Amino acid sequence: MGGGAARTRTFRLSAVSLALAVLGSLTACAEGHDEPSIVVTTNILGDVVHSLVGDHAAVTVLMKPNSDPHSFGISAKEAGAMEDADLIIGNGLGLEEGLSANLDNARSEGVRVLEVGEHIDPLEYTSGGSAGTPDPHFWTDPARMVAAVDVITSALGKEVGDDLAEAIEPSVTSYRGQLDDLDAEIEEIAESIPAEDRKLVTNHHVFGYFAKRFDFEVIGAVLPSGTTLASPSAADLEELARTVKDAGVPTIFADSSQPQKLAEALSDEVDLDVEVTALFSESLTEADGEAGTYIDMQRTNAQAIADGLVPR
Structure with a gap:
């Protein structure tokens, strides 16, 4: 009798444990289902969205660190996440060329x-x-990123829910302030460069917004296009080499996600001491890198541009 009673108690305790485990699993599923799901295409906007929503939504960023937004691809699992999302946030204007079908x-x-x-x-x-x-590289202008934050925040409230919009109000206010500070900081860095030396030659046309905001002139690009998928002709390189030589540009800026061979080849064509400096223009690095966040990326790029253009 004693052994049978012990077995009965053991069975009852196991049944209770099983019921609690099942209940916990169902609760977790319900909570997971209730959490808003947001998919972001680029890691630059992904960092911005993370800064806004914090732990109030599940954010999936498709573009890995140090990638090229014009050509990166995604897995079948990530494609499925896009179709199950409450909201997809993309850059648009033709930037994510490899994701159009998704x-x-x-x-x-x-x-x-x-x-x-x-x-x-x-x-x-x-x-x-x-x-x-249209030029999709608007993030090179911090002031336009303030506008982008407003657009994203409005969409989160409309498409995901008023509860989320209300919950993230403090973080939105804080991040907008950080962008305003960033804009002022870059303006100060730009003003350290004499106006006649604010001339940019880049790997491809990526700094139009930056140039307009901070009074630079983009005089040419190694790839005469807004996408890294283009290829320059020999005539393109010869013309740009003449432009660089005539303007006396001391530095060519190449995107960090692309090999610098083209920019280096151009510098070899110019009878001047022209350096090639990498900028984090289209992708963030890993979190502990020089461009681990959008704000870090902008600050790092602005200082690198100043270092490359200020007369020595």
Whole structure:
């Protein structure tokens, strides 16, 4: 009898434990289901969205550190996450060239896609193979990123819910203030460069917004296009080499996610002491790198540009 009673008690305790485990699992699933799901295409906007929503939503960033936004791809699992998301936040204006089919599929499943660039009064390229088309690189202007934050915040409230919008109000206010401070800091750095020396030659056309905001002139690009997928002709390189020589530009700036061979080849064509400096223009680094956040990236780039252009 004693042994049977012990077995009965053991069975009852096990049954209670099993019921609690199942209940906990169901509760976790319900909580996971209730948590808003946001997918962000680029790691630059991913950092911004993380800064805004914190732990109030699950944020999936598709673009890995040190990637090229024009050509990166995603896994089948990530494609599925896009179709299950409450909201997809993308750069737009043709930047994410490799994701167009995935974005179309998500839209066909009824997922709201916010392409931020369409809402911040985009500039157009003024030269090269992309002339006359919208320039997607608006993040190089911190003031426009303040506008981007407002666009993102509005979409979160409309598409995800008023509760989320209310919960993130303090972080939105804080981050907007950080962007205002960043804008003022970069303006001060830019003013350390004599106006006649504010001339940029880059790997491709990526700093149009930066140039407009801080009174620089983009005099040329190694890749005469707004995308890294373009290729320069020999004539393009020869013309740019003449431009660099005539302007006396001391530094060519190449994107950190791309090999610098083209920029280095151009510098070899110029009968001047021209350096090649890498900028984090289209992708963040890992969190502990020089461009681990959007704000760090902008600050690092501005200082590198000043170091490359201030007369020695």
